[in-house]
Amino acid sequence: MSWHGISTVARLELRQRARASKWVVVLAIWFAVIALVSVLSYLALNDPDARSGAAMYDVVIFFVLGLGMLVVPSLTATSINGDREHGVLATLQTTLLTSADLVLGKLLAAWAISGAFLVTALPFLAWAWVEGGVSVGRILLAVVVLLLVLAVVCALGLMFSTLTARPVASAVLTYLALGALVFGTVIGFGLSAFLVNKEETVRVYGIPNDFFDQNEPTYDANGNFVPGAERVPTKADCVEHDETRNVTHTERIWWMLPLNPFVVVADAAPSEPPANPDQGMGFTPMRWISEGSRAARVGETTELRQECWVDGPAGQQPVDPNAAAAKDAAVWPFGLVFLLLAGGGATAVAERRLRTPIRRLPNGTRIA
Amino acid sequence: MLTEGGPTSGGRGIEVAGVRRAFGDVLAVDDISLTARPGEVTALIGPNGSGKTTLLLMLASLLVPDRGTVRIDGHDPVTAPAEVRARIGWMPDGFGTWDALTVREVLETIAAAYRIPAPQARERAEALLHTVHLADLADRRARVLSRGQKQRLGLARALVNDPSVLLLDEPASGLDPRSRIELRDILRSLAAEGRTVLVSSHILTELQEVADRAVIVARGRSIETQQLDGEAVTTALASWRIDSLDPLRLTEFLTSRHVPAQQVHGGMVEVEVAGEENAARLLTDLIGAGVRVTAFTPTRGALESAYLAATEDRQ
Structure with missing residues (x-):
């Protein structure tokens, strides 16, 4: 040679x-x-x-x-x-x-x-x-x-x-x-997602399901809704509890995605997210693919899920730790x-x- | 005319011993042995499918023999292909070429593939184009060449690296009569320069004039090696065709002399005679016996006779 x-x-x-x-x-x-x-x-x-x-x-x-x-x-x-x-x-x-x-x-x-x-x-x-x-x-x-x-x-x-x-x-x-x-x-990723999908008990921090059972809306004898009688959940109602949910372990099958040349190119150089999120996202398929495949790599969390989606006095939305992890999971x-x-x-x-x-x-x- | 420095001295030519090659179930070459010496033109003749092309592929370092040994100037094409390739010029049967390139560019590309520096490559291409009479077509696309012209380009291509061993597969096919005579002269002068020339062909009369010896192969085996020098021609069994005004007396005479004869069309008679000396004597005797002979001509050369004898049993 x-x-x-x-x-x-x-x-x-x-x-x-x-x-x-x-x-x-x-x-x-x-x-x-x-x-x-x-x-x-x-x-x-x-x-x-x-x-x-x-x-x-x-x-x-x-x-x-x-x-x-x-x-x-x-x-x-x-x-x-x-x-x-x-x-x-x-x-x-x-x-x-x-x-x-x-x-x-x-x-x-x-x-x-x-x-x-x-x-x-x-x-x-x-x-x-x-x-x-x-x-x-x-x-x-x-x-x-x-x-x-x-x-x-x-x-x-x-x-x-x-x-x-x-x-x-x-x-x-x-x-x-x-x-x-x-x-x-x-296709392989989509079909095998079914294989890694199962019911699991997960730990959640949020409003338990039985909260709404115990606080059903009140109706009068004619079946009319009586306002003011039900209780709206507040941050104080969020507790740690177990729930049975469908969990898809994409972290076991994510490796199929980067074999795709489109995913490689998209994830290597997606356009930067706009500095101001309110500016509108626009049509950015490369970033969608990039974010999607990174999220698939990280998979669903095994830790406590922060799902206290109610406006508390602090007014802060909990941050999903996996979303943060996915940013670095190229x-x-x-x-x-x-x-x-x-x-x-x-x-x-x-x-x-x-x-x-x-x-x-x-x-x-x-x-x- | 063809060389810059002449082939490397001490070449040992081509030595093939007991070579065999099968493609799956098809046995292309069964057992071929031959020697082609430097300074000689050796003809490789045999019917279609007798393994000539397969043998040349093995000599050209493209195919490994299943059995037996091949030596090109002492080098084994299997273990030392680079040494062999530097020494050989191979002209395949049905020479393909890069359609988009001009005739000159084809030769210059091949020269580059032999690591010949560009200035020398240009000179070499120019000289070879004159040798094979393609100089006036040098800047035409190789695509537009006729079959005979492509054959001549194929010969020039095989000579680019100044090889000491030439392997030519059916070089005369598609050539017009003038080109054939020129090819013959080129082959003779290549051999005269001390190169080993192995030519496979069907055209026996052509080979008889150019070859020093002929190796006859049939059904993948080398049948015999025939010397084609003057002595061989004068002693070999050849066939003569006799025409006379007295056909009856002619046959009677031949029968009385126990000359094996055969009636052919037009009232002519064909006889097998060993050597020119005996043929001349037969003619003298015929005339002496009063047979009015109008024609006495050899129908086949010695090579043709040997070839037909060797391949008689083919199916």
Whole structure:
């Protein structure tokens, strides 16, 4: 393996892509589609009370990720078995290029192209920044995480193109694998939530249920409500007591969520919450996903639940300790590490499958 | 013409001993042994599906033999593929190419893959394009080349790294007559420079003129190695076709002399004679006996006869 070898393969790939397909046209369409989505989301979400920058940022980032996951597999998922079909792989394998040169060169070329797609989206992220609500740091972090996620997508496609003889099969497998990451994790989380849901006795500090039994509203003989006779609970009525409740232990299944590339990107760089909560939250799917998956990681509390939801003389609302814990319970590092390991593993598998001389030849594969 | 410094001296050519390779249930190569010496053109001939291409894949360090040994200039393609790859030039059957690249870029890319620095790569590509007569197409896309032109580009590609061992799989297929003659000259001059040249082909008459020896393979086995030098040609059993104005007297004469003869269409007779000396004698005797001979021509070369004899039993 050498940089010279990798760059030779990467240059060959890029030159082929640049000429063989109409990438300029594809990039132009991509740019136009993002522009359209940005303008529409600006018009739809431009609310003088909320900061529309955050909403635009969320829409553009998710759109780039979603569209990227559709486009990027076409760069690598047919790359190696396609070369085999054209009879151009073996002519490189008999040169001094190693299998690692071939795999890393192809990966680098595909990654560079997906980077080009990302770059065309930058003007719209800049627009979101101008609108306010997101910092440059957040945008940069999101772009870096996006680049890493797209590299993993490239690597997965490359691996599948070494595993099947036909390009169609590897393209389908790549999309299935991405579908499993995007939809499978959410479906898996939703379905297994049922498994970790059970009735449990929890300790609550609040108004006991029997308070209302003992203080039923009074009615006269005609069945009319007699006001003033019932008692309104006050802070003084809050006591510690046991209650039987449905508890969902999401802290046992939260790990499925960060396997999802959307969760990784959303949780890595959600827009900052507004300084003034009364300013309105706006449409911020990335922050919702981020907060939701962090809450899932922390799960429901095992400690005493502060549920004395009555206005006492002190006028203070009790704070849920888990909400505070969830703020620091980032899930994206787990997801990013998982995705990078998967990408690294996929690259290693692809490299192994390209080693020559070949001992075992899979069915239907041709060498030259 | 083709070299910068000539191939590495002390090359030992190709040595194959008892090689076998199966793909699942299909036994592609059963037992092939051969030697191809530096300075010689060795022909690998055999019917379709006899294992020629599979053998060349093993020689080109792409496929591991199940059994047996392969040595390229003394190096094992399985344990030392890099050494082997530096020394070989492989031209596959049905050469594919990067459609979007120009002819020149294809050669320069291959040169880069051999770690040849760009300035030398440009010179090398230029020289090779002249050798295979593609210089005027150098800046065309490889896609637009005809089949024969692609074959010539494939040959140039195999020569980029100045190899000491050349493995050419059906290099003449798709070539027009002029290109074939040029290919023959190129192969002869490559061998004359001390390289080992192994050519697989079906076109026996072509090979007879270019090859020093022929290895005949059938059903995955090497049947025999045939010398193709002058002596071999003058002594080998060959077939001659005789036409005469007196067909009856001709057959009577041949029967009386116990010459095995066979009637072919148009009243002509085909005889098997060992060597040119005996053929000449037969003709003299025929004329001496008063048979009015109008044609006396060899129908097959020595190589063709040997090939047909070796592959006679195929199903």
